[in-house]
Amino acid sequence: MTEPVASAVAVTKRYGNTAALTDVTLAVRAGESHALVGRNGAGKSTLVSVLTGLQAPDGGEVRFGGGPAPPLGDRAAWRRLVACVYQKSTIIPTLSVAENLYLNRQTDRGLISWRRLRTDARVVLGEWGLAVDPARPAGDLNVEQRQMLEIARALSHGARFIILDEPTAQLDGAAIQRLFRRLHGLREQGVTFLYISHHLDEIYEVCQAVTVLRDGRRVVTAPVGELPRPRLVEAMTGEAQGLTGTAAGRPAVREDAPVALKLQGLRLPGTYEAVHLTVRAGEVVGLAGGGASGALEVGETIVGLRTAREGTVEVAGRSVKAGSVPEAIAAGVGFVPHDRHASGFVPTLSVAENATLSIADRLGRFGWVGPGRRRALAERYIRDLDITTDGPQQPVSGLSGGNQQKVVMARALSGEPRVLVLLNPTAGVDVRSKESLLGIVDAAAAAGAAVLVVSDELDDLRGCDRVAVMFRGRMAGEYRRGWPDHGLVAAMEGVSGEPGR
Structure with a gap:
């Protein structure tokens, strides 16, 4: 051969x-x-x-x-x-098609001949079946x-x-x-x-x-x-080698438990269509899907980072204004973003400051934050979430990845939310930190919060009472406790299969 x-x-x-x-x-x-x-x-x-x-x-x-x-x-x-x-x-959108095609190769020597560049580009584009004007901005x-x-x-x-x-x-x-x-x-x-x-x-x-x-x-x-x-x-x-999860040891949520989160007919053209989902108080529900499934964008819509073209988000029966993070927080939504480094914390601020960012207005009067109240709350979360730190005043940048994620989780919990929306909550942390973070999720549900875990990681989803799967912007099925790994993965990957019962 x-x-x-x-x-x-x-x-x-x-x-x-x-x-x-x-x-x-x-x-x-x-x-x-x-x-x-x-x-x-x-x-x-x-x-x-x-x-x-x-x-x-x-x-x-x-x-x-x-x-x-x-x-x-x-x-x-x-x-x-x-x-x-x-x-x-x-x-590069601000350059022409021809400039992108010959980037850093516009000329062998001397000045650029733009006419020759466009002529050569037209030949190459035609050879490989791309019928666009070489002079057109690539951003178009x-x-x-x-x-x-x-x-x-x-x-x-x-x-x-x-x-x-x-x-x-x-x-x-x-x-x-x-x-x-x-x-x-x-x-x-x-x-x-x-x-x-x-x-x-x-x-x-x-x-x-x-x-x-x-x-x-x-x-x-x-x-x-x-x-x-x-x-x-x-x-x-392969064989299930991941974390066991805690759903099996948690009592099933009663069907008459109050609905804490309700999504009705959410639609964002090109991203997701016809999304319906309910999560009851004390329930942990997974929303699973790969990068183009729309699951992440649905989570960001719930917390106000995106605006659905159609449909509603309700928290404890209250309709939440679309595209408004303050409205979502006020309605009782806590949130862990999918990238803690980009939007999860401010690295130069302390553990205490980061953990209380979303409730600073509750820690004092007339625009002032009481240092003692903030410190006491931070110390409570350091203890409850087992955050390894030198103390509330340590900058978050000095913590390990797992402990940084716990600080982000502390901020999400600081407002005592009715609904907790977690996007890839254990991304980039070690196994021990994963176990700790997922234990925190279980504790939040036990305290009565409705938890939505948006992830495609099996370890994140094993602690869920049920998992809704999205594929290419649409709901593709729902799996209940005891679902098999291969069945859930098959649904996320677009391979037909019967939902778990």
């Missing part, structure tokens, strides 16, 4: 004591679309960074066409061999056109091995089918793809081979036709 277009041979990559990849081997054959799948944290992103020369492996090697990969510093050589079209576009292109521009740019460097990272995440059904037809046409012209997607139905439609990663290791590589959907999901999930 001919040598693979690209291969990783026994690649290992570590970050401190954490093994992101362990002895991973992958071979992508010429002219195929090879799927790379796995749950979050499986090692896909790390493998892509090694295959594109952004990081050196600690063990093993990367090869192209049977030969060794270029030195990491020779970026031009890497661009001639491999390119990655990421889910987040790298197109739609998502589909920007993707094809990135592919054309990679091909213009000479690369014939393209990594596609969640290419359909922001496309509608018609655009997805057009993308698939273009990929088929490019493969016929000798282009090879490594296709990364959470939508397993796409794997069976466009890929010829699939490799599954789990916990940084390669589990299986097989022709797509020889790996049925149930076996693929089983390979991704």
